[in-house]
Amino acid sequence: MHNIETIDKLLKDELAATETYKQALDKLREDAALGESEYLMPIYEAHKDAVSSLQAQIRQLGKTPSEGSGAWGTWVEILQGGANMLGKKVALKVLQEGEKNGAEDYEKALKDTELSSNIRSLIETKLLPAQQAHIRTLDRLLDAAA
Template identity: 55%
Template sequence: MSDIQSINRLLQNELSALETYQQALDRFRKDTALGEFDFLMLTFQEHKAAACSLRGKIKQLGGTPTQDSGPWGTWAKIIMACATLLGKQAVLKVLREGELTGTEDYEKALQDHGLHPDIRVLIANSL
């Protein structure tokens, strides 16, 4: 797999996270304690910055950044819709599981010894 494909896959994950956090923020804006809302917003902003960094790296390498979250994003929307029906705790659990999956994907990318060193540094230091 090329570096651009690897980064685009990570970008899809970030876009999925953005969509999922946006759903949570929209749904629980009024029902969430200020600290919880602030934490959700901070995490949303971190995913937004990560997506921006990944887009920049893809463009720098001459690729075209993906514009959508792909199949994983569709799946995440379905899971989030179901969790929303069950309440805030279910949503928070879905978000936590998504974070763990995202971390695993970044760790897998770092294990790819063919990945360009600049990309490895970006992932290890920023993402």
């Protein structure tokens, strides 16, 4: 049962990430700042892919995956809304913070001794490396925006 709670928390993180990136991409399109959106779009797609992978894991365990991002997603929406008004650099910083939090959650999940080998493998080979790559991309975008 412990596996389900861990995987579900990771799923909610990924759902929050997809919501946040969608908002950021919509905002960048409005501002015609398409340079960033070409870098952010693959990250958005990677988070959508992570959602699918985690949902599949939960279904394999015979449970129903969460549909929404919960309280974290609501907080992220409010924060991203504020960031959108404050400008591109703040919006990128919010995205970067979210990625760092997500990476920490994956690292914490890997410390869970009850985590099944298939979800552990998914995190180690796909989800955590993707998260770390997202952080590096956002670091570059933030450096360029400075």
